[in-house]
Each structure stands twice: as C-alpha cells, then as structure tokens.
Amino acid sequence: MVFEGNALGREKRIEAPAGAELVDLCDETLAPIAFSCRSASCGTCQVEVVQGAELLEAPSEVERELLEVLGHPDNVRLACQAKVRAGHGLVRLRPAGG
Template sequence: MSVKVHFLLEDLLVEAPAGAALQRIADAAGADITFGCRTGSCGTCRVRVARGLAHCNEPSPEERDFLKGLDAPPDQRLACQVSVHGDVDIEYLGI
C-alpha cells in the first residue's frame, strides 16, 4: 500500500510506501526540509501536519517534551521522528 505526501511549500506530491519515515520520503523527493541532527534533538526539521495527523505515528515522549518546550501546537512534529501511514499534507516550519 502506498501513501501520498504533499509538501505544501513546494506543491510537491509524492507517493511512498505506507509506514515510511518522513525523513526518507523528503530526502528522496528533494523536498525543502532541513534536517540537522536527524535524532529529534535540534528542531531544525519542525513541520506542521496540515492534513492527516492521524496518519502519523504517535510522538515519542522525548519528541513530545521537546515540542512542548517550544510551545508547539499538537499539529507540529519533528519530521525526522515521523512515519507516515496514510495521506498527509506537510508544511515545513524550521526553527
């Protein structure tokens, strides 16, 4: 099964296998998302899941704590920590 990921800033629509890491999808598609540490500790890859938040894995306690420290709303995630299980629209926010 494949999913559709729409990177809103570039209006780039790509298909990927369900369960794929958003970081891999973005890298393969050439999406304009900057990944710093790739481990969820720097916030460089912060995104807003504009549509399909329920199609993403739940944030880990570490990611949740990191985003809470930024006062980020629930629709914001660290792209390096997201796996996609259904269609999503992604907006890159950065730091």
C-alpha cells in the same frame, strides 16, 4: 503526501509506504523541509501537519519532549521522528520554522 513549497523548493507530491519516516521521504524527494540532526535534538525539521495527522504514527516520548520545549501545538511534528501509518489518505505538510 504533499510537502508545501517554501524558499527551499517547490511543492512535492509523493506516494509514501507505511513505516516511512518523513525525514527520509523529504531527503529522497528533495522536498522543501530542512533537517539536520535526525535525532530529535535540533528542532530544524519541524513541520505543521495541515491535513492527515491520523495517517502518522503517534509521537514518541522524545519527540513530544522536544516539541514541548519548543512550545509547539499538537499539529506540529518532527519530520525526523514522524512515521507514516498504513492506509490511504492525504498528508499535507508545511515547514513550521526551526
């Protein structure tokens, strides 16, 4: 998994176990993705999935609802809600605002 660099920090590349939540991976590795509530309320943790969307679990209803309110396209996810699926491949993320 690759977290693209931004003002919060440099690019990070990590191995991610199946079922891991993106927010925990960001927190554990100090990846440059901001987050706050961890409960699909604030929208701080929006990430653009640049590559590998198929390697993430489908968004839950609560995640879809907030992304819809925020007006984001399908390639944006909430790091506090998105989980990694089992399998091999590369997921590339970049901050999407918030």
